[in-house]
Amino acid sequence: MECPLYEKIAKQIEQQVHEGIFLPGAKIPSVRKSSKQMEVSVATVLQAYSLLEDRGVIKARPQKGYFVQENQLQALPLAKITPTKNDGSIHALLRRLLHASQDENIIQFGAAIPKSQFLPIRQLQRSVGRLMRLEPEICAAYEFTPGSPSLRRQIAIRMLDSGCQLQPDDITITLGCQNALMLSLQVVAKAGDTIAIESPAYHGVLQAIEVLNLKAVEIPCSPSTGIDLALLESAAIEWNIKACIVTPNNQNPVGATLNQQARQQLIDQSITHNFTLIEDDVYGELSYADRRERALKADDKQGTVIYCSSFSKSIAPGFRIGWVVGGRFQTQIEHYAYVQSLAIPTLTQTAIANFLENGAYDRHLRKTRLAYQDNLARCQALIEEHFPAGTQTSSPKGGFLLWVILPDSINAMTLHTQALEKDIGVLPGLAFSLTAQFSHHFRLNYALNWDNKTDAALKELGRLCQQQIQPQTPQQIQA
Ligand SMILES: Cc1ncc(COP(=O)(O)O)c(C=O)c1O
Structure with a gap:
């Protein structure tokens, strides 16, 4: 027997979430918009959305609409040492994430690309x-x-x-x-x-x-x-x-x-x-x-x-x-x-x-490596001062990438989404595995022209992490 229309719609949206078209925490189209897009009745879309809510894929927020559950990608199988076949979701996720890395206005902690001065x-x-x-x-x-x-x-x-x-x-x-x-x-x-x-x-x-x-x-x-x-x-x-x-x-x-x-x-x-x-x-x-x-x-x-x-x-x-x-x-x-x-x-x-x-290459390398070491020290000091207690960082002996491990309860994908709204790019840990094991990790590129703006952006990342641990009061949000 063919499955009902609302179930087909639910399946289609679930697939889009899985492929990273709608990221965790993102708003999905309103009932009215989906009804128009898919040329089905509002009642059918409502039925599909309520099925997705029951399955824990989306969540309704009164007066605001429907949002993808934050823990979506964590629901993928945790297969640390079992062969895993990529189902394409990494690609969809990365396309979105790397697209942001092309934007000149964004502070590029995200992509592993040195700024041209290096x-x-x-x-x-x-x-x-x-x-x-x-x-x-x-x-x-x-x-x-x-x-x-x-x-x-x-x-x-x-x-x-x-x-x-x-x-x-x-x-x-x-x-x-x-x-x-x-x-x-x-x-x-x-x-x-x-x-x-x-x-x-x-x-x-x-x-x-x-x-x-x-x-x-x-x-x-x-x-x-x-x-x-x-x-x-x-x-x-x-x-x-x-x-x-x-x-x-x-x-x-x-x-x-x-x-x-x-x-x-x-x-x-x-x-x-x-x-x-x-x-x-x-x-x-x-x-x-x-x-x-x-x-x-x-x-x-x-x-x-x-x-x-x-x-x-x-x-x-x-x-x-x-x-x-x-x-x-x-x-x-x-x-x-x-x-x-x-x-x-x-x-x-x-x-x-x-x-x-x-x-000239060796001279160039010597200069660049010294600059990266300075930037690394600055980055680590700022993270220590402004990120939540329990945050750990790697200690690279070369290159220009820092791995940041946040306390378990912080969702790096949410951090990525919120940071992007403030023109700050970071690459969340989910981009580095076929499983969802790096959900509270992110990578930071420090081959950047380091100035007050970069300092402020890193402090802002710290604040966004703190905020996930201690949600702001309505008064703080208004202020
Ligand atoms: C570990 C690693 N291997 C390979 C590449 C790809 O390098 P290329 O840009 O030369 O293709 C990158 C780029 O980020 C990388 O980080």
Whole structure:
């Protein structure tokens, strides 16, 4: 028997909530509006809304309308160490969240994008200008995969700092690190396979897994020690994982850096349990220590590591230049890269190669890392002073991302919604997992031009958190 119309409508709205079209705490269309939109009677919509209320999906507020229950996303299954298949809801959620990150008027604590003062824009401007003046034919030339030989040579030279001895031919240029990760997943796994990921994980990894129809096992990743290797080992035994995507340096979002022993253990596990390590080193050059950490790839004797990185966090995210060192998968990666995009922009590859060649990069990195350390100290002090008691923060040793763990009772999605109304962007923890376990966490980008406005915005975030614990009286709201 076909289900009644009001039930179909309820199902449709529930799906929209699940996909993040209506976020927790958001108002859904009024009964009258829905009745018009869907061309059904007001009575039918009322019946659908009352069914959704019974199911705990929405809540009526007298005189105000219907709102999505705050704990909606927390109702998703808590599957910390069970393969989970993304149902697309992460994508819908992120599209909304990242859209806000494009808005110039918003203080961008949300996106992991450095403000342009931390990028060598002026040098790049000169370099691109000179190229266009002296070599305009560059626009007519394809730089076929694997990419510019001079850029690959410069990358091979830079990677000596990470302990890797490479030939330019070991390297394929990609469209950013995201493209490198995607290509790596494509060559190591097929639809339905299981991949171990850090939890919380960079959201681009969750989306890649979704698009490729893979399953993810989320392995807890602590801000101080990184991925839990004992749990990774059990997952490898239990789930026949094909690969593990790991960020050994300055992990996004928790900022963890693995110690040398953990790195070796990780490589040993990949050999013993026959899985590939996909190393995401996009923040590797931003370590605050004098010397950057060694890459996993540097100690990869059996070819179980694929190394991925880019210049997006340190030179120019808009140039979209990344690379992959595929080891025994290199030929296949190169072929896939060629089929997918034929070539990578000639102009941006050449501009970056020239910038690396002239030696200014290390100076630029030194300056930037010092500025990030100052901003981090400022951020941590403000959080300590203005956020509710019990708030914890990570202690990154590099990069520009801070992971903030609020007291359990605070909903970071509500914080995100309320902050956005005040032109402050933050990325809530729900964006970093296929489960709802990070509901009182958020990530904060501190690669910002730090001034009084930024101070005030961070204090405001603290106030919004305090407010969730101690709701304001009507008099306070009016004031
Ligand atoms: C951990 C991590 N990997 C990969 C990427 C993607 O980098 P790209 O912009 O070079 O594609 C990001 C971007 O935020 C990231 O944080």
